[in-house]
Every structure is written in C-alpha cells, then in structure tokens.
Amino acid sequence: MNPSADLPLPTRLVIASRESRLAMWQAEHVQACLRARYPQCQVEILGMTTRGDQILDRTLSKVGGKGLFVKELENALADGRADLAVHSLKDVPMTLPEGFALATVMSREDPRDALVLHPDHLGRTLATLPAGAVVGTASLRREAMVRAAFPHLDVRPLRGNLDTRLGKLDRGEYQAIILAAAGLKRLGLTARIGALLDAEQSLPAPGQGALGIEIAAARDDVRAALAPLHDSPTELAVTAERAVSRMLGGSCEVPLAAYADWHDERLRLRARLSMPDGSRIVVAQDEAVRPDCAAADALGRTVAQALIDQGGMDIVAALTTTH
Numbered sequence: 001m002n003p004s005a006d007l008p009l010p011t012r013l014v015i016a017s018r019e020s021r022l023a024m025w026q027a028e029h030v031q032a033c034l035r036a037r038y039p040q041c042q043v044e045i046l047g048m049t050t051r052g053d054q055i056l057d058r059t060l061s062k063v064g065g066k067g068l069f070v071k072e073l074e075n076a077l078a079d080g081r082a083d084l085a086v087h088s089l090k091d092v093p094m095t096l097p098e099g100f101a102l103a104t105v106m107s108r109e110d111p112r113d114a115l116v117l118h119p120d121h122l123g124r125t126l127a128t129l130p131a132g133a134v135v136g137t138a139s140l141r142r143e144a145m146v147r148a149a150f151p152h153l154d155v156r157p158l159r160g161n162l163d164t165r166l167g168k169l170d171r172g173e174y175q176a177i178i179l180a181a182a183g184l185k186r187l188g189l190t191a192r193i194g195a196l197l198d199a200e201q202s203l204p205a206p207g208q209g210a211l212g213i214e215i216a217a218a219r220d221d222v223r224a225a226l227a228p229l230h231d232s233p234t235e236l237a238v239t240a241e242r243a244v245s246r247m248l249g250g251s252c253e254v255p256l257a258a259y260a261d262w263h264d265e266r267l268r269l270r271a272r273l274s275m276p277d278g279s280r281i282v283v284a285q286d287e288a289v290r291p292d293c294a295a296a297d298a299l300g301r302t303v304a305q306a307l308i309d310q311g312g313m314d315i316v317a318a319l320t321t322t323h
C-alpha cells in the first residue's frame with residue numbers, strides 16, 4: 001500500500017522554475033499535465049533567476065557546476081514559496097541536499113545531441129564541415145567527442161541559454177554548434193536541427209532529455225499528487241546513468257557520457273569517459289534484465305567500476321584538481 005494514497009490533494013500547487021525559455025516550457029508542460037489531471041487544483045509557476053543563469057562568461061565547470069541552477073529553487077521549496085521544482089535532469093546534482101527528493105521522473109524526450117549549422121553550412125555534417133570550422137559546445141563531453149573523432153574542427157566554448165547560443169551561431173561566431181535535441185524540440189526549433197548525432201557517435205550525458213521533479217522530502221502530499229506523471233522505464237534508465245556519474249564524483253568538470261536504453265526487458269547501459277582533448281577515452285557497457293531501482297543503480301556502479309578499472313580515475317583526477 002502507498003501510505004500517501006489517502007492524503008488530500010493540495011488545492012494549490014506552485015511550480016518553481018528558472019526563467020529561461022526552455023525552463024519555462026518545461027514548467028508549463030508540468031503545469032498542463034497537473035491541470036489536466038486535477039481540474040480543481042490551482043497550479044501556478046514561480047519564475048526565478050539562478051546564479052547559473054547570471055554567470056554567462058565562464059564555462060559551467062569553472063563556476064561551480066550543476067548546483068548553481070537548482071539552489072535558488074530549493075530555497076523556494078524549503079520556505080514554502082513553492083511545492084515542486086521542474087528541472088532538466090541533466091542539470092540536477094547526483095546527490096541532492098538533505099531534505100530534498102527527486103519525486104518524479106517524466107518520460108524521456110529525444111536523448112540525442114543535435115548539430116545545428118550556420119545557414120552558410122546547411123547540409124553539412126561534423127565530417128563534412130571544412131577544416132578549421134569553429135564548432136561551439138558548452139559541454140566537455142561534446143568537446144571531447146568532436147576532438148577525438150573530427151580533429152579537423154576547431155572546438156570552442158559556448159555558453160548561455162538556447163536563444164543566446166543560437167544567436168551566436170547565426171551571427172557567424174560559430175559555423176556549427178551542438179545542443180541537446182530535447183531542448184530544440186521542446187521550443188519548436190526542430191527545423192534548426194541539421195543532423196541528429198546517434199548514440200554511437202555522441203553518447204548522451206546522464207539524464208539528458210528527461211525531466212525531473214524535485215520536492216521537499218517531507219511533502220508526501222505533493223509526492224502523491226505527482227505520481228501519475230512518473231515514468232518508470234525512464235526512471236530506471238536515468239538511475240543507472242546517474243549512478244555512473246555519482247561513483248565518479250558527480251562533477252560536470254568531467255566529460256562523462258552515460259546512456260541507458262531498453263531492449264525489450266533488458267536495460268543496456270553504455271558509458272564513456274574522456275579527456276577533453278580527446279587524447280584518452282575509456283568505455284564500458286553492461287546490461288540488466290528487468291531491473292528494479294536498486295538493480296539499475298547497481299548496473300551503473302558496475303559500469304563505473306569498469307571505467308575505473310581502465311584508469312578512469314586518472315582522467316577524473318587530471319580534470320578536477322586544477323581549479
């Protein structure tokens with residue numbers, strides 16, 4: 001029995017969200033799902049600016065990482081200004097602070113990376129862009145992938161929200177940029193996708209494409225209200241992916257890819273850890289048959305251990321001790 005099944009539904013639910021267009025789309029998506037499910041409940045959005053949104057001149061890994069985007073939202077959950085916070089799961093730290101819980105994982109949007117091209121280069125791919133073409137990416141994982149597989153390209157950092165990044169591309173600062181397909185699709189920008197990079201070419205980041213809903217851990221009423229939005233296959237996949245990252249220290253300074261997908265009843269997890277310059281790459285993969293959450297987590301730890309056994313911690317240490 002679910003002990004919270006009999007809890008009265010809250011009459012009002014406030015969703016804390018960052019104010020970027022993507023974050024707002026995601027909050028409005030959850031708002032629409034909740035309104036459809038609970039017509040009597042008043043569902044509102046509280047928009048907030050986070051430190052991560054304010055600092056735009058340095059790459060994320062240098063300014064403190066994922067926590068920057070969630071802390072202000074957690075403060076709103078803690079003091080009751082909001083009841084739930086919607087996050088791109090990719091941006092949620094591997095271990096939440098005491099008192100908070102990831103209550104819900106929603107079904108996954110396309111997890112792949114997408115190549116977006118400057119209008120002068122439409123029709124090209126990473127392989128056919130001219131030598132020296134500037135390719136922008138905000139992630140060390142994507143940077144490592146391009147450097148290893150396409151050494152003819154000039155990879156440069158790219159920060160800012162989706163609109164900012166696309167603006168820099170269109171102004172000619174980059175010949176191409178790599179973004180998550182999920183964000184582009186959510187914002188109705190599917191037409192800008194020049195090429196989708198399959199998992200063989202660009203293995204996604206842990207959690208990419210999935211939405212997670214965070215609550216104050218004590219709010220069993222909110223947890224119960226969110227239950228219908230939960231997607232178990234996605235939760236098991238991202239549990240495995242996040243376990244890999246957690247075991248390697250959970251830092252976004254590390255170019256880690258981890259992606260789990262379902263093949264009938266088997267959950268297959270692939271992971272890749274690289275130096276940003278593409279000079280060293282270790283890969284591992286394993287699978288579990290009909291795992292529960294604990295087994296999905298164990299799958300992630302097994303794959304992380306396989307990366308460690310191949311010298312993965314040397315890569316982590318080389319990247320995390322410099323600043």
Ligand SMILES: NCc1[nH]cc(CCC(=O)O)c1CC(=O)O
Pocket residue numbers: 088089090091178179180181182183207208209210211
């Ligand atoms: N780090 C920013 C971020 N967080 C989530 C997404 C995309 C949406 C998703 O993965 O659910 C993006 C943009 C990007 O990587 O291009």
